[in-house]
Amino acid sequence: MQRFTHNVLAAAVALVGASLIQTAHAKSLTIYTALEDDEVTDYMGAAKAAMPDVEFHVLRLSTGDMAARLLAEIKNPRADVIWGFAVTNMLDPRIHGELMQYEPVAAKKLPAIYRGKDGTWFAATGYMAAFCVNTERLKSKNLPMPASWEDLTKPVYKGEIVMPNPAASGTGWLQIAAILQGLGNDKGWDLIKGLNQNIAQYTSSGSKPCKMARTGEYAIGASFAFPAMQSIEAGFPVKMVVPSDWVGYELEASGVVKTTKNPEDAKRFLDWTLSPQAAGLYKKYKEIVTIPGAEPSEQLIKAGLPTNVDKILYPIDFEKSAAERADVLKQWQQVTAR
Structure with missing residues (x-):
């Protein structure tokens, strides 16, 4: 022992x-x-x-x-x-x-x-751009389902859209980078100006617009795909819309x-x-x-993710995006100043 x-x-x-x-x-x-x-x-x-x-x-x-x-x-x-x-x-x-x-x-x-x-x-x-659309708020406001970035510039959506600030959020940046590279500077900035007229709030987080839309604060959150899919799975009245034009990633x-x-x-x-x-x-x-x-x-x-996302993504030039970032953000601040 x-x-x-x-x-x-x-x-x-x-x-x-x-x-x-x-x-x-x-x-x-x-x-x-x-x-x-x-x-x-x-x-x-x-x-x-x-x-x-x-x-x-x-x-x-x-x-x-x-x-x-x-x-x-x-x-x-x-x-x-x-x-x-x-x-x-x-x-x-x-x-x-x-x-x-x-x-x-x-x-x-x-x-x-x-x-x-x-x-x-x-x-x-x-990650890729996507809209979180609150179907109940859309119905109560008698608003059409948006399908593109161009749609979001329509006056009917004024005050119903939340979007990330591209200076703070990678999601916000990929959204405007794809628009500018896809349309070119002149038409791209025209679209961003039109979009700005309808924006209720810019957030510092890429997922926050979706979270604000899913609770019914706003009809549309310009966000990225995952929080949209997460919201759908959690039972919120959300439809994920992948824009038909300039899908940034x-x-x-x-x-x-x-x-x-x-x-x-x-x-x-x-x-x-x-x-x-x-x-x-x-x-x-x-x-x-x-x-x-x-x-x-x-x-x-x-939840709505395409089976092959490679086919719908806009082919971002990342080196160009990085080189132009400072100038683009400076102009964005001027365009969206209120």
């Missing part, structure tokens, strides 16, 4: 010692992301299970706020990884210049449009910050974001998954 007790105590001490050593050597990663809160929670639960030896610190910000923070920290970067960030913003030379050249093996299998030419970033997911880019003190784990995390496990989770939330073989879920198709 005494020998048995001694052995148990020795094993317990060894176990505690091993735990302390593991804790002492645990490494951490600071990750900046613009992904939505609910999906970040889901993804990180799986990532922590896959990398239990790493302590994760995740900061979630809107696209505009994240860009501002990264630029403010250029001289003293605090992030190890940029994850799920609008590629238009990632291509800002000041931010792009802070990325390490690292391309996971799985990233090499992505079509060229979904990864950087210099091997500094890749995009596993993306954005890619969610990821990369390693070159000043990271933990490059190996940063690379391991990016490898995980392209794993089959991650792809399975993306299907719950994303209308665009670039990983080969990742098909949309039945719930998304039932």
